[in-house]
Amino acid sequence: xxxxxxxxxxxxxxxxxxxxxxxxxxxxxxxxxxxxxxxxxxxxxxxxxxxxxxxxxxxxxxxxxxxxxxxxxxxxxxxxxxxxxxxxxxxxxxxxxxxxxxxxxxxxxxxxxxxxxxxxxxxxxxxxxxxxxxxxxxxxxxxxxxxxxxxxxxxxxxxxxxxxxxxxxxxxxxxxxxxxxxxxxxxxxxxxxxxxxxxxxxxxxxxxxxxxxxxxxxxxxxxxxxxxxxxxxxxxxxxxxxxxxxxxxxxxxxxxxxxxxxxxxxxxxxxxxxxxxxxxxxxxxxxxxxxxxxxxxxxxxxxxxxxxxxxxxxxxxxxxxxxxxxxxxxxxxxxxxxxxxxxxxxxxxxxxxxxxxxxxxxxxxxxxxxxxxxxxxxxxxxxxxxxxxxxxxxxxxxxxxxxxxxxxxxxxxxxxxxxxxxxxxxxxxxxxx
Ligand SMILES: *[C@@H]1O[C@H](CO)[C@@H](O)[C@H](O)[C@H]1NC(C)=O
Ligand SMILES: *[C@@H]1O[C@H](CO)[C@@H](O)[C@H](O)[C@H]1NC(C)=O
Ligand SMILES: *[C@@H]1O[C@H](CO)[C@@H](O)[C@H](O)[C@H]1NC(C)=O
Ligand SMILES: *[C@@H]1O[C@H](CO)[C@@H](O)[C@H](O)[C@H]1NC(C)=O
Ligand SMILES: *[C@@H]1O[C@H](CO)[C@@H](O)[C@H](O)[C@H]1NC(C)=O
Ligand SMILES: *[C@@H]1O[C@H](CO)[C@@H](O)[C@H](O)[C@H]1NC(C)=O
Ligand SMILES: *[C@@H]1O[C@H](CO)[C@@H](O)[C@H](O)[C@H]1NC(C)=O
Numbered sequence: 001x002x003x004x005x006x007x008x009x010x011x012x013x014x015x016x017x018x019x020x021x022x023x024x025x026x027x028x029x030x031x032x033x034x035x036x037x038x039x040x041x042x043x044x045x046x047x048x049x050x051x052x053x054x055x056x057x058x059x060x061x062x063x064x065x066x067x068x069x070x071x072x073x074x075x076x077x078x079x080x081x082x083x084x085x086x087x088x089x090x091x092x093x094x095x096x097x098x099x100x101x102x103x104x105x106x107x108x109x110x111x112x113x114x115x116x117x118x119x120x121x122x123x124x125x126x127x128x129x130x131x132x133x134x135x136x137x138x139x140x141x142x143x144x145x146x147x148x149x150x151x152x153x154x155x156x157x158x159x160x161x162x163x164x165x166x167x168x169x170x171x172x173x174x175x176x177x178x179x180x181x182x183x184x185x186x187x188x189x190x191x192x193x194x195x196x197x198x199x200x201x202x203x204x205x206x207x208x209x210x211x212x213x214x215x216x217x218x219x220x221x222x223x224x225x226x227x228x229x230x231x232x233x234x235x236x237x238x239x240x241x242x243x244x245x246x247x248x249x250x251x252x253x254x255x256x257x258x259x260x261x262x263x264x265x266x267x268x269x270x271x272x273x274x275x276x277x278x279x280x281x282x283x284x285x286x287x288x289x290x291x292x293x294x295x296x297x298x299x300x301x302x303x304x305x306x307x308x309x310x311x312x313x314x315x316x317x318x319x320x321x322x323x324x325x326x327x328x329x330x331x332x333x334x335x336x337x338x339x340x341x342x343x344x345x346x347x348x349x350x351x352x353x354x355x356x357x358x359x360x361x362x363x364x365x366x367x368x369x370x371x372x373x374x375x376x377x378x379x380x381x382x383x384x385x386x387x388x389x390x391x392x393x394x395x396x397x398x399x400x401x402x403x404x405x406x407x408x409x410x411x412x413x414x415x416x417x418x419x420x421x422x423x424x425x426x427x428x429x430x431x432x433x
Contacts, residue, residue: 073124075413076361080324080368083118088404089129095160095403097173097184100379102153104402109377111322114402119365119409126412127419131165134415138191144231147240148199150301152182153400154238155195157407158414159184162193179209181230194234198227201241202276205257217244218251218264221275224283232287235294236418238360239280242300243399245273246336270339277346285353295357296414297343302363303334304370304398318398321371330367358417362410372406373398 092098092105092115105112119126145155163171163184170187184193197209203220206212207227231237250272255262267275284295307316309332310325340363347357375396388395401407 073121075121075124075126075416076365078119078121078365079328080117080365081120082113082116084113084116087118088115089408090160090164090404092404094164096163096171097156097159098403099153099156101149101397101400102156102374102378102403102405104374104377104405107374107377107379109375109402113322114369114372115404117324117369119412126409127416129161129412129415131162134418135162135165135186135189135191137418138186138193138235139189140191141235142192142194142231142233143236143238144194144196144234145238145240146196146198146227146231147201147238147298148197148242148244149400150243151238151240151298152195152197153403154240154298154407154410155182155193157403157405158193158411160403161408161411162186177230180207180227194231196227196231199241199244200276201227201239201280203227203257206244216251218253218257219272219276220253220256221267221272222254222279223256224279228283228287235292236296237293238296238298238414240298240301241276242339243303245269245276245339246334270336270342273339274342274346277342281346281350284357285350285355288355290355294418295355296360296417297347297357298360298410299340299343299363300335301399301401302332302367304332304373305334306332309333310370315393317393317396318370318373319375319393319396321375323371325368325370329364331364332367335363335367360410360413360417362413365409366401366406369401369406372401374400374402377402 092103098106100106104114143158145151145158166186166188172185172187174183174185175181176183180197182195185191186193197207199206199212200219201224203223203226205214205218247269249266249268252265252267252272252275253262254265288295304310304318304321307318307321308314310327310330312321343359347359350357373396375398376392378397378400380395384395
């Protein structure tokens with residue numbers, strides 16, 4: 001259900017972290033480094049049609065049955081295991097591009113167990129994250145994360161996961177398009193890991209990466225080109241969009257911003273979400289080169305706003321939590337399954353049209369991690385009021401995730417899927433026993 005305070009908190013957090021990134025960019029004096037971005041390249045009509053025909057033929061033939069090991073191993077179901085030997089995968093202080101929004105240790109968090117949990121899927125192991133192998137895979141390529149601040153957190157995590165494998169003079173951070181696009185580059189590999197700000201994926205009046213706190217959010221559910229042209233030639237795309245939609249209804253605009261004949265309507269959720277994702281999927285269907293691009297959609301990131309849901313006291317939230325939830329299948333009220341079904345059906349629709357999008361279903365595994373949010377341990381964008389200082393729960397951030405932490409695991413899952421290697425690994429493991 002809609003909760004204005006929650007959404008306000010989410011966008012407020014977005015702003016904060018962005019500023020720390022901007023500060024970081026300025027500090028590094030890398031703003032002058034601007035790479036050329038190609039505009040959307042429309043494939044020639046014939047190729048387009050050939051691809052469509054080929055793909056519809058593929059879609060018509062029955063999909064190969066998953067092998068036994070694939071069936072057994074659902075990487076998204078399992079449990080958290082405390083493992084302070086292998087985790088964290090990097091040190092917060094040592095990551096040059098850490099965001100102040102997510103640097104919980106820097107902002108006073110003392111219990112650091114949240115950094116040391118490993119995700120153990122049922123029936124197999126996650127492949128070990130190898131930064132060099134990933135950079136090799138990304139040679140001459142672009143990996144682009146597109147979405148809201150949760151997705152940006154995952155991008156920061158990925159940058160931290162690989163940057164230690166790159167010598168100082170061979171990596172850089174820059175931005176384009178008035179900070180909408182942030183680019184980490186590994187020069188030696190000519191590889192980039194980028195993040196593009198589009199919290200609702202389609203156009204909205206919250207598209208300014210700095211000033212997006214608007215009293216009345218308006219979404220153009222049919223328009224995506226303004227954003228999409230910046231990632232149309234990416235090799236791997238990782239999307240997310242959920243929290244900004246988590247409200248009762250959304251104001252939708254048909255027409256353009258500022259145009260006098262635009263039509264505004266309040267559309268109930270999840271219908272508005274469905275409209276936007278349908279625009280998104282139509283764009284992908286037409287523009288994505290199937291033999292080149294890998295597509296991912298990260299499922300909703302859970303929030304921990306109501307302690308009573310996991311057996312805590314009414315009025316509490318993630319503030320002061322230090323241990324994960326152990327109850328199997330725990331699911332909070334903030335994760336709306338109806339909206340997840342919308343994503344699933346849009347992705348199924350694309351599959352029927354010959355385009356595969358892998359859903360990274362991180363919701364369940366992240367549900368358990370009530371203790372892994374920044375809470376009060378992050379940079380505050382505005383000075384705290386006396387009232388807030390007296391009641392820390394009132395400003396605890398239970399939306400984003402501390403780094404190192406949960407988003408590292410999302411990236412390990414992404415890594416496993418990029419290499420399509422989970423079956424292989426399982427067999428390796430069985431042989432190695
Ligand atoms: C890991 O945790 C165990 C138990 O809490 C502790 O005894 C050990 O010293 C820790 N090891 C490291 C490397 O932190
Ligand atoms: C990581 O990947 C690189 C390149 O594929 C390989 O040479 C190296 O042995 C791998 N490291 C580990 C620890 O597996
Ligand atoms: C570097 O990577 C980009 C894609 O990000 C590619 O278009 C370009 O051709 C690559 N440059 C070289 C020299 O391979
Ligand atoms: C760039 O961003 C700033 C700050 O949000 C905004 O005021 C400005 O209008 C933007 N410029 C362009 C060209 O979009
Ligand atoms: C699609 O990508 C493949 C592999 O990179 C490339 O050979 C092909 O030319 C691309 N097709 C189009 C229409 O751009
Ligand atoms: C994601 O996982 C949850 C919990 O296991 C499940 O209920 C949901 O249907 C899954 N969603 C998709 C899109 O697969
Ligand atoms: C999977 O891993 C094997 C080595 O374990 C490697 O040779 C192969 O290229 C990988 N597959 C893909 C699709 O990257």
